[in-house]
């Protein structure tokens with residue numbers, strides 16, 4: 228089976244329901260922007276790049292299947308309203324806002340062309356959204372290659388042949404259009420023979436690590452071990468030297484202009500651990516995740532999710548011996564009545580980050596100790 232979170236052909240979109248993984252692989256049809264908004268909010272689809280692509284394609288599907296106005300201006304109004312609405316689904320990952328901004332520009336350009344009509348605006352929008360799907364996979368492959376090369380060059384992988392890496396949350400094929408960002412780097416290390424072992428953290432409270440990343444690692448037959456988030460320090464201390472753990476590689480939901488990075492809750496703790504243990508801490512993200520409009524991490528809105536995601540867990544019935552996939556149960560794992568704080572993301576200060584791996588190369592700190600992220604948007608072929 229090919230791991231595919233998003234299945235798209237013109238006029239038709241399906242998403243793999245990530246709430247049901249790893250126990251069931253079921254696809255949901257997405258017919259409209261409203262369907263996409265709910266799928267994103269409920270985290271049936273998740274991961275910064277995947278959220279953006281599902282939103283963009285859902286609107287393309289809605290547009291292809293609706294009765295279209297012949298007036299370019301009317302189609303423009305419809306599309307811009309829907310894009311604004313889609314952006315409200317989740318606030319922290321910037322890829323969706325970035326996609327909406329680019330598609331707004333595409334629509335405005337199409338409307339201003341001579342002879343523009345409803346059909347020509349529709350075609351421009353659909354092509355723009357489809358291009359995003361295509362670009363994401365190739366960008367991730369480049370991120371994987373640049374990241375693996377950097378790790379081999381800048382850690383003991385070069386001398387010892389192989390290194391181990393720890394990753395957090397899910398940043399693989401399920402969080403993107405394919406291949407993945409941080410998990411793409413691990414995939415790339417593995418395929419070039421430079422990976423000794425991958426460790427993934429459980430990623431409480433939503434368990435993207437144990438449910439999704441572990442699923443991808445098993446699927447790809449990459450040697451890997453799952454640890455709970457609270458085991459990461461002991462992992463680096465006790466198994467770091469024997470396993471040759473060279474670093475931690477994570478994805479991002481938004482990288483501010485100064486390099487401060489919002490990513491899944493727990494990322495900041497891992498960056499502090501990396502610093503203490505003297506291993507590399509790397510962020511892997513396409514440029515669509517880098518937001519030069521946001522000056523620093525202090526300006527990033529952190530989504531807070533319902534307390535029930537902390538107090539309840541859901542899964543198939545297990546009687547201690549057998550798993551019954553037909554019966555899904557929800558159980559409480561906290562004292563009834565306790566208050567809960569559930570921020571979905573945290574911000575890792577740029578000072579703790581050794582490199583930001585993008586599809587055009589790895590950005591390291593400059594002589595002043597800061598990241599110059601503006602420069603990577605000037606690279607030829609910038610989108």
Ligand code: MRU
Pocket residue numbers: 273274275276320395396397398399402403407408409435477478479480490491492571
């Ligand atoms: O809440 P989620 O599951 O959407 O959060 C996902 C993450 O934090 C990922 O690490 C990030 O989006 C990068 S995905 C390539």
